[in-house]
Amino acid sequence: MRSRLVNLLEMTGDIGSFGYRVVRDIFHAPFEMEEIGRQIVEVGSRSVPLIAACGLAIGVVMSLHTRASMVRFGAKSMIPAVLTIAMFRELGPLVTGLLVSGRVGAGIGAELAGMRVTEQIDALESLGVDSFKYLVVTRVAACAVALPVLTILMDFMGSTGGLFAEMAVSHSSAQLYIHRAFASMVWSDYIPSTLKTTVFGLLIGTISCFLGYTASQGATGVGRASTRSVVVSSLVLIMIDIILVKLTVFWFPAQS
Amino acid sequence: MISQPSAIRIDHVSKSFEGRAVLEDVSFEVASGEAFCILGKSGTGKSVTLKLIVGLLSPDQGQIFIGADDIQQLSRTNLLRVRQTVGFMFQDGALFDSISVRENIAFPLRRHTDKSGEEIDGIVRGMLSQVGLEQDGDKMPADLSGGMRKRVGLARAMVLNPPVLLVDEPNSGLDPVTASEIYKLLADLKQKQHRTLVVVTHDAPGVRRFADRLGVLDQGRMLESGSMEQLAHSKNDLVRALVSPEEV
Numbered sequence: 001m002r003s004r005l006v007n008l009l010e011m012t013g014d015i016g017s018f019g020y021r022v023v024r025d026i027f028h029a030p031f032e033m034e035e036i037g038r039q040i041v042e043v044g045s046r047s048v049p050l051i052a053a054c055g056l057a058i059g060v061v062m063s064l065h066t067r068a069s070m071v072r073f074g075a076k077s078m079i080p081a082v083l084t085i086a087m088f089r090e091l092g093p094l095v096t097g098l099l100v101s102g103r104v105g106a107g108i109g110a111e112l113a114g115m116r117v118t119e120q121i122d123a124l125e126s127l128g129v130d131s132f133k134y135l136v137v138t139r140v141a142a143c144a145v146a147l148p149v150l151t152i153l154m155d156f157m158g159s160t161g162g163l164f165a166e167m168a169v170s171h172s173s174a175q176l177y178i179h180r181a182f183a184s185m186v187w188s189d190y191i192p193s194t195l196k197t198t199v200f201g202l203l204i205g206t207i208s209c210f211l212g213y214t215a216s217q218g219a220t221g222v223g224r225a226s227t228r229s230v231v232v233s234s235l236v237l238i239m240i241d242i243i244l245v246k247l248t249v250f251w252f253p254a255q256s
Numbered sequence: 257m258i259s260q261p262s263a264i265r266i267d268h269v270s271k272s273f274e275g276r277a278v279l280e281d282v283s284f285e286v287a288s289g290e291a292f293c294i295l296g297k298s299g300t301g302k303s304v305t306l307k308l309i310v311g312l313l314s315p316d317q318g319q320i321f322i323g324a325d326d327i328q329q330l331s332r333t334n335l336l337r338v339r340q341t342v343g344f345m346f347q348d349g350a351l352f353d354s355i356s357v358r359e360n361i362a363f364p365l366r367r368h369t370d371k372s373g374e375e376i377d378g379i380v381r382g383m384l385s386q387v388g389l390e391q392d393g394d395k396m397p398a399d400l401s402g403g404m405r406k407r408v409g410l411a412r413a414m415v416l417n418p419p420v421l422l423v424d425e426p427n428s429g430l431d432p433v434t435a436s437e438i439y440k441l442l443a444d445l446k447q448k449q450h451r452t453l454v455v456v457t458h459d460a461p462g463v464r465r466f467a468d469r470l471g472v473l474d475q476g477r478m479l480e481s482g483s484m485e486q487l488a489h490s491k492n493d494l495v496r497a498l499v500s501p502e503e504v
Contacts (some may be wrong), residue, residue, distance in 0.1 A: 128337065
């Protein structure tokens with residue numbers, strides 16, 4: 001039990017110093033813009049179908065569930081607003097973070113671990129390339145940039161799913177739904193919650209890169225890095241989300 | 257007589273992993289244009305020695321020089337610069353598996369030179385031809401055999417024209433014919449291009465055609481070093497067995 005606790009604390013410290021190095025190096029040349037662009041495509045564009053499909057499904061399901069509850073209280077007209085605010089404030093950012101940690105986190109962990117055990121990282125270094133900047137900083141930066149964009153997509157697809165469900169069930173017009181959905185929205189409903197996904201991106205990128213970049217033990221190590229990337233980054237993301245939500249509520253009390 | 261600095265110098269280097277000593281007080285020098293081969297059984301610290309030379313690992317004790325540069329005293333930027341003067345051919349090639357053979361070889365040129373795309377294409381074609389893989393430039397590393405991977409690794413290590421080349425187990429996992437082809441490439445580099453070679457192997461007969469000197473590592477210590485003939489008459493049984501296995 002004690003050794004597990006020590007290991008956990010050690011890993012936390014190691015990830016912390018790894019993250020510090022990422023933040024330090026991200027502002028120092030060379031900036032590897034080409035590789036960052038390639039990674040944004042890898043992290044962002046290739047996640048679009050997954051995020052869009054999930055957003056749509058969540059919107060539909062949320063709408064159906066919300067309707068069942070709201071009808072009981074005679075608040076059917078509130079469904080679009082409740083759904084949209086829930087989607088923009090919390091569901092969109094959190095679900096996007098978890099989906100990206102599953103798809104991208106596992107990929108980064110496995111890819112870097114594979115490169116480590118097959119000496120590709122050593123080969124990069126031996127060719128005079130700073131492997132940390134080239135492999136780690138670029139991926140973390142790409143995650144931090146891609147997450148907010150993917151979150152906006154998730155939010156809009158969720159709202160669209162809700163719209164489709166409402167149109168199908170209550171035959172209300174799209175114009176009325178959109179008016180009700182966004183009439184009561186204020187900027188603090190979507191700006192802080194979207195920006196917090198930059199932190200999610202930094203966490204997913206840093207944790208996955210750490211576990212991949214420091215992997216060992218051959219093929220077993222690759223599998224372990226991949227699995228742990230998803231588990232650790234998802235858990236950390238959920239815990240940090242609680243703190244960020246509390247901070248948002250603290251900083252924007254009037255709208256909360 | 258003016259003494260030239262060695263291309264590589266290792267001074268009383270020790271290295272251990274998790275308390276297990278892998279190298280103990282190892283010293284040797286490799287002169288410019290010389291081919292030095294490190295012989296030893298598996299797990300005696302040969303590959304670790306190569307990684308120490310380019311700073312992929314740090315020694316616990318001792319100093320390592322590439323030319324006049326003490327690599328432990330170099331800043332990160334300068335270490336990366338010095339590494340461009342030392343080619344490293346890894347045991348399994350260590351090719352970047354997400355890009356083609358052609359892109360693997362072009363990678364150092366794109367990173368470190370201002371050459372145009374056309375110039376780079378020309379150089380890459382030349383390197384592919386030199387290692388006998390003219391037809392395989394568009395293949396992915398996963399589609400190559402072990403020998404082809406090593407040859408691509410060699411081409412990538414040489415593409416920046418480094419004066420020094422480190423080679424890790426050039427014959428491991430290869431049939432005798434393919435191994436002989438790799439040795440021939442190394443011999444050409446030594447004899448025609450006067451490159452400095454440090455080759456780690458356990459195959460003394462294979463490196464006979466280009467090795468100027470050999471050093472025998474055992475249990476982390478450099479037992480002896482000298483020419484093939486000198487070591488063939490060593491009083492140490494292991495040294496004789498490694499240098500002339502056919503006579504044992």
